[in-house]
Amino acid sequence: MTIDTVQKTPSEQTSEFERKVQKLREIYADAGPISKTALENVIRGLNAGGPEAASEAPKESAGRIGARQGRVSELTVIAPLKPGGAKRMRAFFETLHGNVGNEAVDRVGTVHDMRWVFLDNDTKLLFASTYDGDWDPYIDDFATKIPDILDLQFGELEGWPGVRNPAVKDFIVKYQVQSYFWYVASPNLTAVETKRLERVGKALDEFLDKVGE
Amino acid sequence: MPALDLNEIQATVLRHRPEPYFGTHIMLRIDDARAGRLFLRRLAPHVASAANWWTAGDAWIAVAISYPGLVALGVPEDSLRSFPEAFRMGMAARAEKLCDIGLNDPNNWDLPFGKGHVHILLSAFSDTEEKWRRAITTARSQVEGHGGVSIVLIQDFGAQPGSLNPFGYKDGIGQPNIEDSGAEPLPGQGQAINAGEFVLGYPANAGVPLPMPQPEVLGRNGTFVGLRKYQSRVGAFNRFLHENTKNDGERELLAAKLVGRWRSGAPLTLAPTRDDPALGQDPQRNNDFNYTGDPDGKQVPLGCHMRRMNPRDSRMPLLTDVNSHRIIRRSTTYGAPYDPNALSEADDEIERGLYFLFISAKAMDTLEFLQRDWINDGNFMGLSNERDPLLGLHQEGDTFTIPKDPVRRRIHGVQTFNVLRGGEYMFMPSLSALKWLADLKE
Numbered sequence: 105m106t107i108d109t110v111q112k113t114p115s116e117q118t119s120e121f122e123r124k125v126q127k128l129r130e131i132y133a134d135a136g137p138i139s140k141t142a143l144e145n146v147i148r149g150l151n152a153g154g155p156e157a158a159s160e161a162p163k164e165s166a167g168r169i170g171a172r173q174g175r176v177s178e179l180t181v182i183a184p185l186k187p188g189g190a191k192r193m194r195a196f197f198e199t200l201h202g203n204v205g206n207e208a209v210d211r212v213g214t215v216h217d218m219r220w221v222f223l224d225n226d227t228k229l230l231f232a233s234t235y236d237g238d239w240d241p242y243i244d245d246f247a248t249k250i251p252d253i254l255d256l257q258f259g260e261l262e263g264w265p266g267v268r269n270p271a272v273k274d275f276i277v278k279y280q281v282q283s284y285f286w287y288v289a290s291p292n293l294t295a296v297e298t299k300r301l302e303r304v305g306k307a308l309d310e311f312l313d314k315v316g317e
Numbered sequence: 318m319p320a321l322d323l324n325e326i327q328a329t330v331l332r333h334r335p336e337p338y339f340g341t342h343i344m345l346r347i348d349d350a351r352a353g354r355l356f357l358r359r360l361a362p363h364v365a366s367a368a369n370w371w372t373a374g375d376a377w378i379a380v381a382i383s384y385p386g387l388v389a390l391g392v393p394e395d396s397l398r399s400f401p402e403a404f405r406m407g408m409a410a411r412a413e414k415l416c417d418i419g420l421n422d423p424n425n426w427d428l429p430f431g432k433g434h435v436h437i438l439l440s441a442f443s444d445t446e447e448k449w450r451r452a453i454t455t456a457r458s459q460v461e462g463h464g465g466v467s468i469v470l471i472q473d474f475g476a477q478p479g480s481l482n483p484f485g486y487k488d489g490i491g492q493p494n495i496e497d498s499g500a501e502p503l504p505g506q507g508q509a510i511n512a513g514e515f516v517l518g519y520p521a522n523a524g525v526p527l528p529m530p531q532p533e534v535l536g537r538n539g540t541f542v543g544l545r546k547y548q549s550r551v552g553a554f555n556r557f558l559h560e561n562t563k564n565d566g567e568r569e570l571l572a573a574k575l576v577g578r579w580r581s582g583a584p585l586t587l588a589p590t591r592d593d594p595a596l597g598q599d600p601q602r603n604n605d606f607n608y609t610g611d612p613d614g615k616q617v618p619l620g621c622h623m624r625r626m627n628p629r630d631s632r633m634p635l636l637t638d639v640n641s642h643r644i645i646r647r648s649t650t651y652g653a654p655y656d657p658n659a660l661s662e663a664d665d666e667i668e669r670g671l672y673f674l675f676i677s678a679k680a681m682d683t684l685e686f687l688q689r690d691w692i693n694d695g696n697f698m699g700l701s702n703e704r705d706p707l708l709g710l711h712q713e714g715d716t717f718t719i720p721k722d723p724v725r726r727r728i729h730g731v732q733t734f735n736v737l738r739g740g741e742y743m744f745m746p747s748l749s750a751l752k753w754l755a756d757l758k759e
Contacts (some may be wrong), residue, residue: 175696213635235695241686244641247523265688268523294696296634 174291181231183279189260190226209254236294320497325538330364331377335444336474347389352465358755359459371500376443376452382744386436399531403681408740411642414685416693421737429469430739433527443512474649483549483669485655487582491604495654505605522721538747541680546739547671552664554734577623589616622707635697645676673730
């Protein structure tokens, strides 16, 4: 995990920010009227709000590629599918994922969300996920605990070596793409913490209900 | 008959540290490739194999070589490239992956660590002072007077009253049960783990051997070692115990809750309210338990050192194959003995602490996993970001949670009680690999 923090005086920040906004306007000179108007509206709103809008968010990375914010990481993979792979995957997801697949992912415990998107006439798969920490230290755990589920989730990718094969890490990294921008509502809450807080909140409400009766 | 080639594997991989124990770590730098190989040739006959490791009583010498050491010996380029990346980079360069930052940052380490100067580690272990002195004379006479190899550090260890570690605990209990290693497992050691997790060339947990350094004669029957030197801040530890308890009885209970065992070694599962020194001393009983009856940690806290390092059958919120993260530990205590009356900040800097040898066929991966996920985090046990009370790198305000009825007790003010002062990744070659290295041509 690396964190870049840039420290500057407020006046330096303001003038640097104004230069950046000017540059942004120049780049948007080619844009259509909707974008241009929207940009000017947003800039006007910022000027009213003051220079703190110019503060830079810390950038972190999760493992080899992929972004990380606080305890949460993102993984985006775009990879070619085998002929007929999308058809097989749809059938697997429809028949089995709702029960055994979701149950396996629940047990993993670090996954906030996962999505599978078929692209380009079913020739490619986009897989995107938000999860806690790094995924690669857990690959051995996946390989011994839920290998079949992972091999069904990803086995239709061209060249998938199998989750038990140590080469699987390099395979994923090969097709991983860095997200350009990524927003996280609660970067300090892991999936486990979120579930715990849900339980705590519910228990607190029950308690307050009783006290308030 | 064990399926492992015990005549090839070094003794330290399987032989438990004796008790009492005496020993020395000698760290060497190779100044000249030819002299380095000649040294290995002289040393090889004195390096013990694991044959009959369960009955062997003599002192023994172990040898491990770092990546800069392999380079200095003139190991061919294609062979060097076949070693894992983390090993080639070295422990200091992997500091971020290991959470060795802040107080534990390699910039704060003692010499000669983290600078590529430790090429060879020789460790002599013995159960008597006399045999230890003989072993150390043997080891030193292979170095001294020959030239081309220099001693960069000599560190005696052991010889502690009661074989206690710097905080006064009996340690080294509960090693993994390695399949086909030849001896009956101790009660409670758990399911046998595939030998390939600990020795290169045998099937590991996934059913196939881990990638092995090449050529095969170099990699096979070898393993990796993570060496870590800790300074134990005994004053800070004792102050923490005093500040959070009212009398000796409470103090010993808190000390037990932090580790999961009383200082005698007796586990809280089997001795939940009162120490049982006879139980602590008995290897047939002191590890014979699981957590079926203690899912919430009311006996053994979920975040204590022992339960983190080996969760056994704990219910964990993250999918975990507990057998994938086991490591063989040879802990060696050095310096001043445990002092229950040490309370000052000056006591924190009295030289005493631990040299750990963490041994596994994937020691780098396992250490990095343990450091990040099981030591310096708590999410895997549902403890948010609480850290291991003994080995964690702590920040102001860090806590330790003791589950109990009706509500848990959360203790504030946990500090970094063991400060990292050095570390190296080493390769522990088989006896044939040692000869192969000694016979390398220009």
